[in-house]
Amino acid sequence: MSAELLGQSRGSSHQGDSLFERSILSLAFVPVGLLLLLVALLWYDAWPALARYGVRFFTTNTWDPVFENFGAAAFIYGTVITSLLGLVIATPLAIGAALFLAAYAPEWLQGPVAFTIELLAAIPSIIYGLWGFFVLAPLMRSTVEPFLKETLGAIPILGALFSGPTIGKDLLTAGLILAIMILPTITSISREVIRSVPDNQREGMLGLGATRFEMIRYAVLPYARPGLIGAAILGLARALGETMAVTMVIGNSSTRITPSLFTPGYTLASVIANQFTEADKEIYFSAIVALSLVLLLVSLVLNVMARVLVARTTRGPLGVRN
Amino acid sequence: MSLAKPMVAERLERPVSSRGHSMQIRGLSAYYGAKKAVDGITMDIPANHITALIGPSGCGKSTVIRCLNRMHEVVRGARAEGEVLLDGENIYGPGIDPVQVRRLIGMVFQKPNPFPMMSVYDNVIAGLKLNGRLDKREADAIVERSLRQAALWDEVKDKLQASGAALSGGQQQRLCIARTLAVEPEVILMDEPASALDPISTLKIEDLMQELRERYTIVVVTHNMQQAARVSDFTAFMLAGDDRVGRLVEVGPTDEMFTRPTEKRTEDYITGRFG
Numbered sequence: 001m002s003a004e005l006l007g008q009s010r011g012s013s014h015q016g017d018s019l020f021e022r023s024i025l026s027l028a029f030v031p032v033g034l035l036l037l038l039v040a041l042l043w044y045d046a047w048p049a050l051a052r053y054g055v056r057f058f059t060t061n062t063w064d065p066v067f068e069n070f071g072a073a074a075f076i077y078g079t080v081i082t083s084l085l086g087l088v089i090a091t092p093l094a095i096g097a098a099l100f101l102a103a104y105a106p107e108w109l110q111g112p113v114a115f116t117i118e119l120l121a122a123i124p125s126i127i128y129g130l131w132g133f134f135v136l137a138p139l140m141r142s143t144v145e146p147f148l149k150e151t152l153g154a155i156p157i158l159g160a161l162f163s164g165p166t167i168g169k170d171l172l173t174a175g176l177i178l179a180i181m182i183l184p185t186i187t188s189i190s191r192e193v194i195r196s197v198p199d200n201q202r203e204g205m206l207g208l209g210a211t212r213f214e215m216i217r218y219a220v221l222p223y224a225r226p227g228l229i230g231a232a233i234l235g236l237a238r239a240l241g242e243t244m245a246v247t248m249v250i251g252n253s254s255t256r257i258t259p260s261l262f263t264p265g266y267t268l269a270s271v272i273a274n275q276f277t278e279a280d281k282e283i284y285f286s287a288i289v290a291l292s293l294v295l296l297l298v299s300l301v302l303n304v305m306a307r308v309l310v311a312r313t314t315r316g317p318l319g320v321r322n
Numbered sequence: 323m324s325l326a327k328p329m330v331a332e333r334l335e336r337p338v339s340s341r342g343h344s345m346q347i348r349g350l351s352a353y354y355g356a357k358k359a360v361d362g363i364t365m366d367i368p369a370n371h372i373t374a375l376i377g378p379s380g381c382g383k384s385t386v387i388r389c390l391n392r393m394h395e396v397v398r399g400a401r402a403e404g405e406v407l408l409d410g411e412n413i414y415g416p417g418i419d420p421v422q423v424r425r426l427i428g429m430v431f432q433k434p435n436p437f438p439m440m441s442v443y444d445n446v447i448a449g450l451k452l453n454g455r456l457d458k459r460e461a462d463a464i465v466e467r468s469l470r471q472a473a474l475w476d477e478v479k480d481k482l483q484a485s486g487a488a489l490s491g492g493q494q495q496r497l498c499i500a501r502t503l504a505v506e507p508e509v510i511l512m513d514e515p516a517s518a519l520d521p522i523s524t525l526k527i528e529d530l531m532q533e534l535r536e537r538y539t540i541v542v543v544t545h546n547m548q549q550a551a552r553v554s555d556f557t558a559f560m561l562a563g564d565d566r567v568g569r570l571v572e573v574g575p576t577d578e579m580f581t582r583p584t585e586k587r588t589e590d591y592i593t594g595r596f597g
Contacts, residue, residue, distance in 0.1 A: 107398065200435035204498070206396060208449030208505055209425030218448065222439040 039296070046290035048283055057290060063255050063271075065278075070287035072294065074255040078171065078265035079295070082246060083239040085175025085261070090183045091232045097183075098190035103216060114191065121184035129245035132177040137249050140176070141168025145262060148172075160259040167251065172261040174250040178242060182235035189234060193227030194220060230309035237302045241295065243269035268295040342369040343409050343508040343539050345390065350404035352385045352394055359385045360568045363404075365558055367509075372531060372540045374554035374576065376547060378591065381560040382568025383543045384432075387511050390541060391427035392420040408509065425449075428507035432514040434494035436486030436501075442478050445486040445497055449505035464504055472500035473530050492523025499530065510534065512542040516549065528553050547592060551580050559588045 060071025145166035153162040197220050205219035251264025268291050279285035345367040352360040360382035367373045375383040388394040389402045405412045413423045436445050446465045469475040474496040516524040544550050558573035572585045583589045
């Protein structure tokens with residue numbers, strides 16, 4: 001009898017198992033399905049513009065709704081330049097801060113500082129935008145940019161980056177506000193990555209007679225490197241998609257592509273935000289949707305890269321079993 | 323004799339044959355924050371012999387060995403009191419640089435910890451690179467000598483550029499020993515060096531220890547009493563009391579400790595009555 005019961009219960013639970021498995025399997029496909037649906041709809045609406053302008057859509061920088069000439073090059077340029085600028089400014093600061101928190105800060109300081117950084121990441125971007133508009137941009141115009149123009153602007157070649165009138169609402173200010181916004185993201189991920197370096201790596205290096213700096217330089221940073229790159233790329237992805245704050249400080253006026261960082265510019269995200277309500281013609285609307293498709297694809301590619309890199313660190317590089 | 327930097331350089335120039343470094347532990351206590359982990363250890367570690375620290379889990383034997391090269395204090399909140407002498411000089415004395423102490427007193431850890439982002443070759447010379455100046459021929463010679471001493475050369479000589487993490491567990495541990503030997507320490511501390519390894523790798527490490535005794539003073543922590551009996555010349559038995567503070571019960575020549583211990587508690591532990 002007991003054998004019968006056992007068989008029965010096993011049978012029914014097995015049925016329950018497969019039912020459960022199938023239902024969660026379908027749930028797992030919901031996000032995948034949503035993503036595909038999103039791309040498909042964007043593609044559908046973007047198609048008229050992509051078909052009409054072809055490669056020119058990506059290579060020209062005229063954006064003229066009246067004569068129906070649409071080229072996204074200036075927006076792609078603005079997006080890439082401001083995001084990279086933000087990344088270049090934020091990454092060294094973030095990794096330095098993360099190293100301090102994970103390796104040097106006394107315990108009582110770690111918690112509050114880490115919490116404050118997480119809080120910074122949670123501030124709505126409109127607040128950064130307002131601050132950028134009323135505080136940062138005027139400061140850039142009156143003080144920082146004239147200073148950069150006088151010092152770095154005099155250097156040949158590099159000086160081209162800091163030439164022209166100092167307006168305050170331009171690529172440089174947008175890059176700076178992005179740096180401030182992605183700093184907490186990169187810092188908190190870097191801190192986790194550095195903390196996840198096994199103690200036996202640190203002690204192994206100390207045991208050979210390394211100073212604390214040498215231990216960080218030769219044991220901690222190499223081990224953490226893939227994860228730190230991943231953190232930087234996640235920051236970059238956030239910068240690429242950031243709309244509100246950038247729109248408020250980038251100038252939104254020029255579709256010129258010039259080397260100067262003092263040029264007022266435009267990013268993909270800010271064009272979309274500013275112009276989608278004005279798109280009165282079908283081809284205009286289609287061109288704007290095409291912009292969002294470009295932005296989505298760039299962000300997707302970068303996110304996938306970041307995930308692969310971070311996964312390599314947390315599993316331990318090169319097959320170490322820990 | 324001082325452990326300050328110029329003296330260290332002088333020591334390292336000395337020919338290997340004249341080495342023979344002993345240590346003395348005098349009233350050593352160790353703490354994790356406010357909690358005392360080890361109390362009042364006093365014992366001698368004779369030169370060119372293997373001294374084993376044994377005892378049940380939680381008796382503080384790993385803490386003691388980590389105090390012998392000031393590795394204990396790298397754990398947040400951890401500190402030590404008392405004296406540990408290397409050739410008569412207190413490594414906890416004022417003005418002593420712990421970094422220099424760890425150069426002279428090398429350590430092999432419980433879990434093999436090669437640097438995974440470095441090749442086998444770079445793992446071996448990692449400690450020497452810290453001191454800079456190393457030409458290629460010199461480095462090649464040191465890598466080969468250290469790997470030979472660690473009985474690993476024949477197995478890895480064709481894959482010196484492979485990652486240190488690509489080796490088997492036993493090979494990784496011998497690589498860590500080679501890495502420690504490359505900086506030519508005076509004393510080698512081994513914290514359960516074979517506990518994560520299979521029996522054959524364990525045997526290789528034990529054989530290696532016998533060879534290294536010719537040149538180095540060795541202290542080994544082990545939870546395996548047979549291993550202590552097989553490899554060591556002297557054995558120290560530690561035990562934590564009801565207050566969970568580890569103390570030294572007795573220390574003596576290994577064959578005496580395992581045949582006629584003076585303390586009842588040692589006999590109980592060795593005959594397997596507890597632990």
